[in-house]
Amino acid sequence: MALPRIACFHGGGSKADIYEIQCAQLSNRLSKEFQLVFFEGPYNRDAGPGVLPAFSGYEPYKTWFTTDSTGTELPDGSGYDASGRDGIERVWKLMAENDWAQDEPVGPWVGAMGFSLGTRVVGGLLLDQQRREKGGWEGGEGIRLKFGVCCMGAGKPMESEVGKHFNFGTNIVSMPTLHVHGLKDWVLPLSRQQYETYYDPKTKRLYEVDYHHAMPWVKEEVDQLAQHIRQMYKETL
Template identity: 75%
Template sequence: MPSSPRPRIACFHGGGSKAAIYDVQCSHLAKLLENDFQLVFFDGPFTRDAGPGILPAFRGYEPYKSWFTKDDTGAELSDGSGYDTTGRDGVERVWNLMEESDRQQQQKGEAVGPWVAVMGFSQGTRMVGGMLLDQQRRADAAWEGEGERAGVRLKFGVCCMGAGAPMESEIGTHFNFDNQVVKIPTLHVHGLKDMVLPLSRHQYETYYDSKAKRLYEVNYHHAMPWVKEEVEQLAYLIRQIYKENA
């Protein structure tokens, strides 16, 4: 076991899932990475029905969660707001959750490692893109406004079986950004038998810079890699992208 605090990866479940389920789905990966990283799982703020592949395996894990909700007209709130009366976006909420995780560990007398990455599955990849884009935009604009996260520098992201645009964040309302693509290094996992593969490919091609992204394809459906050789390869790729960008 590691003797010093491990770098941490913030992890975001799919729509209609929850942190406890994603923890189970990543258990083999977490075991392979236990000497290198600590995976920390967060819950979305909204309740919904079970997502694809959740039942019957995870019956009893209710309530299932989502990172997005809709307004009164039925339109999605693309910034993840609506979870309280402040109107703050979902990216800001997660930054705050990460800070709270720091405080809780420190109150227990536990040392904390740096936050170095974000990883998400399905809808959770929109959180990954949103967090990376928020950090990138703050750096590009040298924005010193409320919510500056000077203590965190995410080095990479992992998007597994993703679909959809990155979650919008507050800084996008303060500045006009010509470039909307994520330039921070990312690893993308696509399932060749996945029903959302066309959407995964669209996400990969549309929202991520060609010079900073890499692709890992596995030959099965909408699920985190679970075959031994494939999980081992994913763990290797995560270590490699961290090593290249540490």
């Protein structure tokens, strides 16, 4: 039986192969319940925090956002082709293309997980989905996520096509989310700001670890993270 899938998004200045290695222990813990699928940002950049020297030779490093001619970040992740379509639409398409590329049946997409900058992609997917569902609009390539996991994140959710053209009056993600914060992480103040600003108190939960800017790797903490993910998914069934 095909396992439910979680779409995974690396941090800035990293790449899919690196994030897969960083999540190897978590993938192993969840291997009987979920399949983790790793996606890559479209833009080249220098190596992000903590990537070197461990992942020297993995160039080119990637990111999810680029800038306009003035150096200002494009918050919708656009700029990857002439169409100007935003990054969230591109990510939905990448997830759908992963379905088409498989030789065997695949399980449904049920969640999204991101590290650092990748959490903005997670938030953008969830926010886009709930806006479309509220408005009764098609989109998201027919994918319907149930939860998100934001690890050591910072910043607002990636804006979507729908968000650019309609005023929803709120940028709050109300879908179930788990937030992993590192108590020694230099990003911690920004992680807490992200958690407080963009996520609904009724549906978010927090898991703190005594870490720097990294995915959990200590056995007990990886076990706990896996259990949090299992429980959150179970509550959506």
